[in-house]
Amino acid sequence: MRIVAVEELTVDMELAREVLDPDTGRILLGAGTRGLPHYADRLRSMDVHYLYVADDVARDLAIPATIAEETRICAEQALDRIFEKCELDQQPDYQPIKQTVRVLIRKVLDNREMLVNVCEMQCCGGDFLSHSVNVAVLSLLLAKRLGYDADKMQKLGMGALLHDIGVAGMPHSLLKKRQEFTAEEKLLYEQHAVIGYYRVKENWEVSPLSRSVLLCHHERSDGSGYPRRLLKGDIHEFSRIVGLVDCLEELAGGHPFSRRLSIQEALETMNGKARDWFDLELVKLFIDCIPACPTGTTVRLNDGRKAVVLAQNKGFPLRPVVRIFEDATGKRVAPGQEVDLLQLNHLVIM
Ligand SMILES: [Fe+2]
Known part of the structure; x- marks a missing residue:
């Protein structure tokens, strides 16, 4: 799963972690919900700004919660x-x-x-x-x-x-x-x-x-x-x-x-x-x-490509391991290329 801002939800995404009503604890959207852009306005009105979603970019990624x-x-x-x-x-x-x-x-x-x-x-x-x-x-x-x-x-x-x-x-x-x-x-x-x-x-x-x-x-x-x-x-x-x-x-x-x-x-x-x-x-x-680039969030590299953060490198908050999923022209690329920013000094997070 990965963490996506409500503004960036797309139809191919599926909710990976349920969204609970902060007041009552009731489930607003259950895990597995699709058609997420449809709920964007409602979520924003309830001050929910990020969702945990599963898509082809990072379906295999597990993000540990600080507290349940x-x-x-x-x-x-x-x-x-x-x-x-x-x-x-x-x-x-x-x-x-x-x-x-x-x-x-x-x-x-x-x-x-x-x-x-x-x-x-x-x-x-x-x-x-x-x-x-x-x-x-x-x-x-x-x-x-x-x-x-x-x-x-x-x-x-x-x-x-x-x-x-x-x-x-x-x-x-x-x-x-x-x-x-x-x-x-x-x-x-x-x-x-x-x-x-x-x-x-x-x-x-x-x-x-x-x-x-x-x-x-x-x-x-x-x-x-x-x-x-x-x-x-x-x-x-x-x-x-x-x-x-x-x-x-x-x-x-x-x-x-x-x-x-x-x-x-x-x-x-x-x-x-x-x-x-x-x-x-x-x-x-x-x-x-606090990781500067939390695991599961999206970052943009200095060469214009977009990537999802896969793991932290202890002591190097701005040099995590990432997976590229979008090229510099904004075109989706088959995710898979994993880059350890600690090893590649010419690449930096913008
Ligand atoms: Fe206060």
Whole structure:
């Protein structure tokens, strides 16, 4: 299978991995569905932007999921119950969410490649449930790289999963807004850090370190963040991790007041901000977890040919193994020629 943008679906493709409704977990399109271009508008309206498809280009390719779709849906549902209680100004039961974090940790520890398939991160702007689950998974992957023990991972995971609960109860018109916020709206939105913190402040089920993530995940190393304009040395590592991951996920997911970027654009933006906003070492470690050209995606080479990424070359993110399927004139060629870009220096990905 390979990963194809909804705009590039063609009639010869067959759905290789089912598409689930992010709200209900119900199957929207089952594996094996054909005539995919017919569903393009509907998928886009539901903020589904990539599909796993099978066609002659890469029918034999298996793409491992970072976490299974069922796990993601269960985590979102558990978090939804917390958001619902918060919206009603009631005290949620955090016990189920602790169990959710335990499951996510197990899945992350099982991910032997420790690579994130960012194409799974199909979160839409203003969808705080899928955003929060993405942030938790990515934070835990980074924690694994840092060698965190189970206790630290649990506390970080709780903070990451709950980091935006302060937005529960804020006007939907604000949370779903895709244009830039006015100064007043920005001020209102920024209150979510303090609101979230006060929601868990007295709750013994959420540890003080997890709570601090809710308060400090928008603080930046140079003191330009909010709410307290802390400097790097005063921001706990948990908040620096979640702040960094949250920022990338927002850039790639198209969160309020930002255009949706490609993962390459998002990573470049992160790199540019690394010195001022984030911990440089954490940024490096994080970028290392994300393949610049994820397995199954399409790339264009400098000679104009198009290819699908088959495998990564560890330590060389821009030189994967690829399979050519389109020539420089845009004509489909019988796929089969496999090229290891590590061996052929004259070929580069554009
Ligand atoms: Fe936030």
